[in-house]
Amino acid sequence: MNNRTAVRSTALGYPRIGSNRELKRALEAHWSGRLDAAGLERAAAAVRAEMLDDLSVLDAVPTGVFSYYDHVLDTAFAVDAVAPRHRREDPLASYFAAARGDAEAAPLEMTKWFDTNYHYLVPEIGPATAFAAKPEKAVAEFLEARERGLDARPVLVGPVSFLLLAKPEDGAPEDFRPLDRIGDLVEVYTEILTALGRAGAGLVQLDEPALAADRTPEELAVVAAAYRRLVGTAEILVAGGYGPFGESLPVLLDAGVEGIALDLVRGRSDLDALETLNVSRETFIVAGVVDGRNIWRTDLAKAAEDVERVRALTDRVGVASSSSLLHVPVDLAAETGLPAELVARLSFARQKLAEIYALTDPDGSREPRPAAPDAWRDDAVRARLAGLGDDADRRIPYADRRAPQAERVPLPPLPTTTIGSFPQTAELRKARAAHRQGLMIDADYHARMKAEVATVIAEQEKLGLDVLVHGEPERNDMVQYFAEQLTGFATTAAGWVQSYGSRCVRPPVLFGDVARTAPMTVPWTSYAQSLTAKPVKGMLTGPVTILAWSFVRDDQPLADTADQVALALRDEVADLEAAGTAIIQVDEPALRELLPVRAAGRAAYRAWATRSFRIATAGVRPDTAIHTHLCYSEFGEVIDAIAALDADVTSIEASRSKMEVLADLDGADYRSAVGPGVWDIHSPRVPAADEMAAALRLAVAALGAGRVWANPDCGLKTRRYEEVVPALQGLVEAARTVRAEAA
Numbered sequence: 227m228n229n230r231t232a233v234r235s236t237a238l239g240y241p242r243i244g245s246n247r248e249l250k251r252a253l254e255a256h257w258s259g260r261l262d263a264a265g266l267e268r269a270a271a272a273v274r275a276e277m278l279d280d281l282s283v284l285d286a287v288p289t290g291v292f293s294y295y296d297h298v299l300d301t302a303f304a305v306d307a308v309a310p311r312h313r314r315e316d317p318l319a320s321y322f323a324a325a326r327g328d329a330e331a332a333p334l335e336m337t338k339w340f341d342t343n344y345h346y347l348v349p350e351i352g353p354a355t356a357f358a359a360k361p362e363k364a365v366a367e368f369l370e371a372r373e374r375g376l377d378a379r380p381v382l383v384g385p386v387s388f389l390l391l392a393k394p395e396d397g398a399p400e401d402f403r404p405l406d407r408i409g410d411l412v413e414v415y416t417e418i419l420t421a422l423g424r425a426g427a428g429l430v431q432l433d434e435p436a437l438a439a440d441r442t443p444e445e446l447a448v449v450a451a452a453y454r455r456l457v458g459t460a461e462i463l464v465a466g467g468y469g470p471f472g473e474s475l476p477v478l479l480d481a482g483v484e485g486i487a488l489d490l491v492r493g494r495s496d497l498d499a500l501e502t503l504n505v506s507r508e509t510f511i512v513a514g515v516v517d518g519r520n521i522w523r524t525d526l527a528k529a530a531e532d533v534e535r536v537r538a539l540t541d542r543v544g545v546a547s548s549s550s551l552l553h554v555p556v557d558l559a560a561e562t563g564l565p566a567e568l569v570a571r572l573s574f575a576r577q578k579l580a581e582i583y584a585l586t587d588p589d590g591s592r593e594p595r596p597a598a599p600d601a602w603r604d605d606a607v608r609a610r611l612a613g614l615g616d617d618a619d620r621r622i623p624y625a626d627r628r629a630p631q632a633e634r635v636p637l638p639p640l641p642t643t644t645i646g647s648f649p650q651t652a653e654l655r656k657a658r659a660a661h662r663q664g665l666m667i668d669a670d671y672h673a674r675m676k677a678e679v680a681t682v683i684a685e686q687e688k689l690g691l692d693v694l695v696h697g698e699p700e701r702n703d704m705v706q707y708f709a710e711q712l713t714g715f716a717t718t719a720a721g722w723v724q725s726y727g728s729r730c731v732r733p734p735v736l737f738g739d740v741a742r743t744a745p746m747t748v749p750w751t752s753y754a755q756s757l758t759a760k761p762v763k764g765m766l767t768g769p770v771t772i773l774a775w776s777f778v779r780d781d782q783p784l785a786d787t788a789d790q791v792a793l794a795l796r797d798e799v800a801d802l803e804a805a806g807t808a809i810i811q812v813d814e815p816a817l818r819e820l821l822p823v824r825a826a827g828r829a830a831y832r833a834w835a836t837r838s839f840r841i842a843t844a845g846v847r848p849d850t851a852i853h854t855h856l857c858y859s860e861f862g863e864v865i866d867a868i869a870a871l872d873a874d875v876t877s878i879e880a881s882r883s884k885m886e887v888l889a890d891l892d893g894a895d896y897r898s899a900v901g902p903g904v905w906d907i908h909s910p911r912v913p914a915a916d917e918m919a920a921a922l923r924l925a926v927a928a929l930g931a932g933r934v935w936a937n938p939d940c941g942l943k944t945r946r947y948e949e950v951v952p953a954l955q956g957l958v959e960a961a962r963t964v965r966a967e968a969a
């Protein structure tokens with residue numbers, strides 16, 4: 227029992243975009259017609275080979291975790307739950323039509339994956355969706371690993387989570403829920419599991435992250451029935467990964483699954499529960515003690531203690547990441563520019579595999595995490611925060627701000643605006659790269675960016691937009707741009723993490739106390755304003771989003787870290803206002819993202835998240851308008867938090883979800899203005915003016931013309947001018963039409 231084979235090492239999933247983002251490049255080449263399907267598949271095979279090379283240090287490897295775009299979409303294709311509008315002759319075209327839309331059809335809705343910055347595509351399920359087993363991808367990737375002599379374990383999204391993550395297709399009856407289809411779906415899963423078994427698979431991992439959320443007794447009954455049916459066809463390891471299984475844990479064990487993979491980073495309560503549950507010593511328990519969501523080095527001493535607790539309960543123990551490693555960059559070795567004392571405290575995917583392995587090795591390291599150096603502390607910031615008055619996060623009521631703001635910046639009903647960024651052209655990216663590599667001097671770079679601002683302002687004046695933006699050409703990324711200018715942050719050279727499809731982000735590392743040393747955006751906004759008589763919005767990223775899109779220190783509560791960021795932004799807001807900016811937008815697209823998966827943690831989250839936003843913004847005069855912007859999610863669950871931000875205008879993604887947000891706002895205690903997005907900028911499709919006008923009419927009907935703004939869903943940086951110009955022409959036309967109707 228004490229030899230190392232007693233404890234097996236594995237990971238629940240792995241980064242799949244390639245260590246140098248090879249898949250991203252191949253996908254984008256394919257979409258633009260520069261790479262054919264065979265070329266794309268060759269690039270994909272190379273990425274899968276690299277994944278297996280990395281994973282092969284472990285006793286057992288997950289397979290099927292590669293994806294061309296998204297693993298939920300892969301699962302939809304594995305069970306043939308493809309919306310009729312996405313069916314094409316060519317399966318790859320069908321897949322990308324669902325993912326991105328094409329000339330004929332809008333894509334699936336995209337939304338955040340639990341409390342992460344990964345986005346999945348929302349399957350559309352109806353009462354008649356004809357599920358069918360399409361196990362080819364799962365089987366092929368299993369065999370690929372098997373041919374290398376690896377102990378391969380196919381991974382699929384489990385049937386319960388698949389349906390809980392799905393939405394009813396358009397036109398489904400009011401009372402239809404995708405979960406109603408569990409019986410049919412499970413039959414198809416048995417066929418897939420059988421096919422995998424025939425190919426030689428033993429254990430199969432079914433990811434049920436939705437069981438890390440609160441589940442009703444009816445849903446638990448569905449879980450029980452589904453897994454009782456499935457255990458007859460394969461040995462099943464159920465993985466969660468985004469918190470404790472809680473009430474689902476005994477249900478899964480009772481159903482007789484072969485094993486359970488626990489998230490022992492965020493879901494340590496499951497370990498206490500397990501100790502009371504009288505688990506059979508035959509049950510395979512995988513201890514997810516290596517954080518799959520963050521990049522701090524594992525405290526191996528503490529992790530080893532948890533593994534021992536599991537070993538006391540069962541003879542079959544695994545050590546793994548707490549979730550898929552999808553959420554961390556591939557290799558710390560690529561970071562040659564980081565300070566040594568930071569590097570000593572970090573661990574990326576490859577390092578995490580080594581940590582996992584060490585924990586299964588009786589002679590492996592059991593080193594605790596070293597404490598943070600004193601130099602990372604800023605007592606001045608701490609003292610300022612401690613001294614902030616109780617009203618530092620309060621403005622006078624919205625009703626009293628409205629008139630002074632309208633007087634300072636007179637606007638027509640349904641004012642038109644954009645969310646901030648304009649296309650990041652190849653030329654701009656080239657200039658930024660040259661500047662970063664020292665091939666372009668600061669003065670030339672700034673001149674180039676200023677020229678771009680001038681172009682963007684002129685374009686907006688020509689289009690007839692009401693509130694202008696400077697276009698954000700100087701920003702590589704809306705969080706990194708600020709992280710590079712604040713203390714307490716480091717940025718990585720190649721720490722890429724997949725956000726959606728081919729889109730990757732490089733989250734900064736927030737390791738110490740945060741402070742602003744100089745204005746960060748004022749010169750850009752002021753320059754843009756100097757070029758036009760129209761109002762130009764200041765443009766900042768809010769504290770919650772800065773945290774959500776960074777790897778944040780885990781040695782103090784998020785609330786305390788958020789307040790430090792808020793204080794830095796408060797100074798920036800004050801400087802913008804002093805420079806004459808009348809409208810300041812503070813983006814919080816990630817407000818929904820950090821909402822705790824379980825209800826128990828939500829009130830506390832709402833309180834600190836909204837307070838930090840208000841600390842950042844509440845210092846302004848009544849006649850200065852604070853805008854905010856949210857995107858990527860369903861906002862029903864955070865409507866009260868949105869109201870509590872106390873912004874004067876909230877622009878919010880709405881077009882893919884067909885203005886659902888209006889129903890949520892209706893009834894919430896939300897009084898200020900809303901810009902529901904009328905153009906889905908995640909798709910290359912240019913909406914027609916009358917389509918946007920129809921959306922605006924819905925908004926006017928719900929909120930009244932006086933409270934509606936006309937804008938796209940999000941920033942335009944990923945789009946091309948060929949799309950942006952006609953779409954914005956249509957937007958301005960739509961606003962004028964609906965304005966005239968409302969007058």
Ligand SMILES: [Zn+2]
Nearest residue numbers: 815857940941
């Ligand atoms: Zn956005």
